[in-house]
Amino acid sequence: MRNVTIIGAGSFGTALAMVLDTAGNKVQIWAREKDIVDAINSEHRNPNYLQDLELPEHIKAYHDLETCLQDQDMIVFATPSHTLREVSAKIKHCLDGHEILVAVSKGIENDTFMTMSQVLIEVMEGITYEDNIGVLYGPSHAEEVALLKPTTVVAAAYSSRTTRLIQEIFMTPMFRVYANNDVIGVEIGGSVKNTMAIAAGIIDGAELGDNAKAALMTRGLHEMKRMGAVLGAHADTFAGLTGMGDLIVTCTSTHSRNRSVGFRIGKGEKLDDIINSMNMVAEGIKTTKSVRDWSVKNNIEMPITCAIYKVLFEDVDPKDVLYELMTRDPKEEIAI
Structure with a gap:
């Protein structure tokens, strides 16, 4: 004991x-x-x-x-x-x-x-x-x-x-x-997935469909891995419980505070009103600011994180950031 x-x-x-x-x-x-x-x-x-x-x-x-x-x-x-x-x-x-x-x-x-x-x-x-x-x-x-x-x-x-x-x-x-x-990999996965959960909630709240959420979770995992690679994390960690596992449950569960925040934004509510009505903390809000600022400082491409930052902190309409994401220049899915 x-x-x-x-x-x-x-x-x-x-x-x-x-x-x-x-x-x-x-x-x-x-x-x-x-x-x-x-x-x-x-x-x-x-x-x-x-x-x-x-x-x-x-x-x-x-x-x-x-x-x-x-x-x-x-x-x-x-x-x-x-x-x-x-x-x-x-x-x-x-x-x-x-x-x-x-x-x-x-x-x-x-x-x-x-x-x-x-x-x-x-x-x-x-x-x-x-x-x-x-x-x-x-x-x-x-x-x-x-x-x-x-x-x-x-x-x-x-x-x-x-x-x-x-x-x-x-x-x-x-x-x-x-x-x-892999301490840094575990922490990056467990933290950044909260930003992706806000994005998943927005998709659900705005009724944008399952295809959009599948894309969000997959490309969101890619952003987590990209950040982890710069900080010395092992790629395999992001295929595990604190990467894909935590991403799945936080983006899909009704228990998720971060998804709930995003859902209400997708329904048209303002962030300040949402925060003031909650008695628990949605960690993804502050983490989104940290990760977006880190990505800008280090010139690391994290388009979903930056899009959610605009929604949360610049009051940009989610539909506008979705259009920006969907009309980015064509890319290779996996750069070798």
């Missing part, structure tokens, strides 16, 4: 508490909101996320970070990606360096273009070795994970020892964890 603290009591953090408990670990949750802490401890339910899920009584929630982080073997960061730097900096003084740090939020940081593991490495310099940092990504909607429905994900870390530990600590009969040493 390992002592594991989950930082963040959103839907995925709550779902992972169930997985880690099922795997035989002692699980604690830290929440920023005191009402969530009180409800988990007294009613064994999260009042804001997955409200119908009954948590085991021995899963405890905390509002105080120092208390929550005493004598822990693993810290799981389940906060939104854009808050990871701030939250991890706050807990740095509570760690002694032996803990395994695992990021499960998916995103590319604005301006720095860092992945989540890279953010942790930078923030934790002087406290935690890079070898103790990893990620857990894959096609895993919280709504199904929480119900212990069959799910497969990928553990990736900067040392094989840490990868195996993450795999061992999370593995259950219904939550299968594969190991992968």
Whole structure:
């Protein structure tokens, strides 16, 4: 049995508490909101996320970070990606360096273009070795994970020892964890697919058809691979769970927040109105900005990402960017 603290009591953090408990670990949750802490401890339910899920009584929630982080073997960061730097900096003084740090939020940081593991490495310099940092990504909607429905994900870390530990600590009969040493490939696939999910939602909302969505997913995967190749990722990673697998589920599932954002845009709603009505974060919005800015800075062609950027941040009509994509110069499908 390992002592594991989950930082963040959103839907995925709550779902992972169930997985880690099922795997035989002692699980604690830290929440920023005191009402969530009180409800988990007294009613064994999260009042804001997955409200119908009954948590085991021995899963405890905390509002105080120092208390929550005493004598822990693993810290799981389940906060939104854009808050990871701030939250991890706050807990740095509570760690002694032996803990395994695992990021499960998916995103590319604005301006720095860092992945989540890279953010942790930078923030934790002087406290935690890079070898103790990893990620857990894959096609895993919280709504199904929480119900212990069959799910497969990928553990990736900067040392094989840490990868195996993450795999061992999370593995259950219904939550299968594969190991992968391609950290950057896993993170790029798991993050950029959220942009593609927004695009898929727009296609569905605007009733543009299955042919268009098939094209979007296929060419979107190509953009993910192109970015990964520049950053040193292995091409095979994008054919796996954190590439094609995550792309499929996020572009097609009604559980997908990013697809939902795109669907509402396709129906004519404005982004600000959509964001203001949501109580959860759609990671693809900020990731789209990061990846588009990265592609421009590095002169890497990522036409779908740039098209979605125009829709989200320049208020360009989705039909206009679709026309731009469909009338680009003829290309080879696979450049040799």
